[in-house]
Amino acid sequence: MSELAFFCGTMDCGKSTLALQIEHNRSARGLQGVIFTRDDRAGEGKLSSRLGLVTDAVEATEGFDLYAHLVDWLSQGGRCDYVIADETQFFAPEQIDQLARIVDDLELDVFAFGITTDFRSKLFPGSQRLVELADRIEVLQVEALCWCGSRATHNARTVGGSMVVEGAQVVVGDVNAEGSAGEIGYEVLCRRHHRRRMTAASARAVTLSPDVLPVDTGQEPAAASRQGLDNQRR
Numbered sequence: 001m002s003e004l005a006f007f008c009g010t011m012d013c014g015k016s017t018l019a020l021q022i023e024h025n026r027s028a029r030g031l032q033g034v035i036f037t038r039d040d041r042a043g044e045g046k047l048s049s050r051l052g053l054v055t056d057a058v059e060a061t062e063g064f065d066l067y068a069h070l071v072d073w074l075s076q077g078g079r080c081d082y083v084i085a086d087e088t089q090f091f092a093p094e095q096i097d098q099l100a101r102i103v104d105d106l107e108l109d110v111f112a113f114g115i116t117t118d119f120r121s122k123l124f125p126g127s128q129r130l131v132e133l134a135d136r137i138e139v140l141q142v143e144a145l146c147w148c149g150s151r152a153t154h155n156a157r158t159v160g161g162s163m164v165v166e167g168a169q170v171v172v173g174d175v176n177a178e179g180s181a182g183e184i185g186y187e188v189l190c191r192r193h194h195r196r197r198m199t200a201a202s203a204r205a206v207t208l209s210p211d212v213l214p215v216d217t218g219q220e221p222a223a224a225s226r227q228g229l230d231n232q233r234r
């Protein structure tokens with residue numbers, strides 16, 4: 001029986017890589033898929049992974065009907081054995097309903113990939129609909145890590161290394177990507193540090209601050225600095 005599977009996780013945990021692997025394994029066996037995406041960092045009509053692989057995809061723009069697209073494609077003699085949808089957090093809830101209809105009415109497997117929550121740890125509407133409709137939800141097993149070494153479960157948006165909590169829900173961007181001052185970047189954090197708005201840069205700044213270095217312990221500076229970091233981890 002065909003199914004709607006939702007593969008989710010934080011940014012940078014390997015979702016697009018898995019999407020490309022599923023595509024590779026199936027096409028290597030002669031199957032043909034249709035790939036949808038929206039607002040991939042590599043540009044319009046692309047599905048890309050940080051490992052350097054990229055493939056062409058159909059851009060699911062606002063108002064684009066994924067079910068109608070597939071019916072058109074099939075009725076023109078096109079072939080489709082399965083569907084892959086990446087960056088599904090950006091899809092409208094109606095488009096997720098269309099993915100479910102592709103499973104139910106066209107009897108095709110749909111593999112959907114996306115982050116569940118935004119930089120404020122609120123569900124994206126598309127991801128919420130996937131949680132509501134998916135037959136199967138898989139959290140990716142390659143864990144991204146917070147700077148403290150714990151499993152990263154949340155996505156932070158940063159400006160100048162500091163976490164921000166104001167702004168539009170959708171801003172395409174990358175982890176480790178902050179360039180010029182004021183540019184938006186992202187960093188994955190554990191919940192504790194997301195709640196405290198403590199990014200790698202702000203933890204480093206606190207650790208190095210003279211305020212938190214014990215002055216009369218007789219410790220070596222390196223040991224004192226480590227102790228400051230331990231305090232932040234707690």
Ligand SMILES: Nc1ncnc2c1ncn2[C@@H]1O[C@H](COP(=O)(O)OP(=O)(O)O)[C@@H](O)[C@H]1O
Pocket residue numbers: 009010011012013014015016017018048049050051142144
């Ligand atoms: N230079 C590298 N060497 C090995 N693995 C890498 C490298 N760069 C990225 N990765 C892997 O790729 C993952 C990101 O894959 P990607 O599919 O782009 O993530 P997502 O789609 O979830 O944002 C990282 O978590 C890491 O496991």
Ligand SMILES: Cc1cn([C@H]2C[C@H](O)[C@@H](COP(=O)(O)O)O2)c(=O)[nH]c1=O
Pocket residue numbers: 010011012015016039041114115117118119120155156157169170171172173174186
């Ligand atoms: C948290 C968050 C992320 N985004 C954007 C940033 C990236 O372009 C994508 C996630 O892509 P990835 O392949 O999973 O790394 O989503 C956003 O627009 N708003 C957010 O709050």
